[in-house]
Amino acid sequence: MIKLKSVSKSYRTGGEETEILKDVSLEIDKGKYVSITGPSGSGKSTLLHIIGGLEPINSGEVWVDGQPVHTMKDNALAKLRLKKIGYVFQQFQLLSTATALENVMMPLLTMFSSPQIKKDAEEALTRVGLAHRLNHLPSKLSGGEQQRVALARALVTKPEIILADEPTGNLDSETGKTIINLLEKIHDEDGVTVILITHDPELAQRAEESIHVLDGRVELKPYKVAIR
Numbered sequence: 226m227i228k229l230k231s232v233s234k235s236y237r238t239g240g241e242e243t244e245i246l247k248d249v250s251l252e253i254d255k256g257k258y259v260s261i262t263g264p265s266g267s268g269k270s271t272l273l274h275i276i277g278g279l280e281p282i283n284s285g286e287v288w289v290d291g292q293p294v295h296t297m298k299d300n301a302l303a304k305l306r307l308k309k310i311g312y313v314f315q316q317f318q319l320l321s322t323a324t325a326l327e328n329v330m331m332p333l334l335t336m337f338s339s340p341q342i343k344k345d346a347e348e349a350l351t352r353v354g355l356a357h358r359l360n361h362l363p364s365k366l367s368g369g370e371q372q373r374v375a376l377a378r379a380l381v382t383k384p385e386i387i388l389a390d391e392p393t394g395n396l397d398s399e400t401g402k403t404i405i406n407l408l409e410k411i412h413d414e415d416g417v418t419v420i421l422i423t424h425d426p427e428l429a430q431r432a433e434e435s436i437h438v439l440d441g442r443v444e445l446k447p448y449k450v451a452i453r
């Protein structure tokens with residue numbers, strides 16, 4: 226379960242404080258598929274970063290799987306992220322000098338011995354349909370393939386939560402759909418909690434619940450039947 230209790234977040238730039246999230250409370254049950262929508266600049270990424278322990282808050286509480294993210298020190302946060310959370314970003318964020326396989330092995334390097342790392346990374350890449358692209362550099366892959374590598378990298382640690390920040394934003398709509406289909410498959414098969422930021426209302430409605438961010442507040446609305 227992910228729980229935010231009265232969370233406020235502001236940024237200070239040039240001596241000016243801008244409040245992005247105001248007294249936000251919400252709960253996301255384990256295994257849910259949730260979309261986050263809202264206008265540009267409303268604070269969607271900020272909210273995702275707060276949930277993932279990447280961004281400190283000004284006040285309130287953030288709980289992830291019973292752990293108090295708001296009070297945890299950097300080391301403990303890094304462990305929590307590594308063990309429980311997989312990230313997928315709009316810009317893929319792959320290491321350009323490393324092959325697909327090496328990119329996916331990266332999160333595991335601190336966790337296991339090397340034969341196991343390679344096997345797990347190959348498995349993750351096979352799962353996203355890239356068994357034939359293991360040794361390609363990102364520059365030799367299409368945008369959709371790069372995002373699939375990023376998805377494999379997020380999966381490889383067997384996370385409980387996948388946070389996806391507009392993963393289709395840099396892809397054409399058909400390629401974007403293949404990424405969303407994969408995310409949905411992973412959610413359905415592994416029971417992973419998925420939180421997806423999207424500007425596409427059609428994609429947002431495929432989730433079980435949607436969080437709408439507007440003027441610093443959030444509204445959580447259930448979709449009675451996920452449209453798939």
Ligand SMILES: Nc1ncnc2c1ncn2[C@@H]1O[C@H](COP(=O)(O)OP(=O)(O)OP(=O)(O)O)[C@@H](O)[C@H]1O
Pocket residue numbers: 236237238245263264265266267268269270271272
């Ligand atoms: N590190 C930062 N320092 C100062 N202001 C920031 C910082 N990060 C984000 N902001 C501001 O906070 C607001 C919310 O940003 P955020 O990226 O969360 O919005 P978003 O809803 O994800 O936007 P988009 O849909 O355009 O990606 C924006 O006005 C942004 O300029």
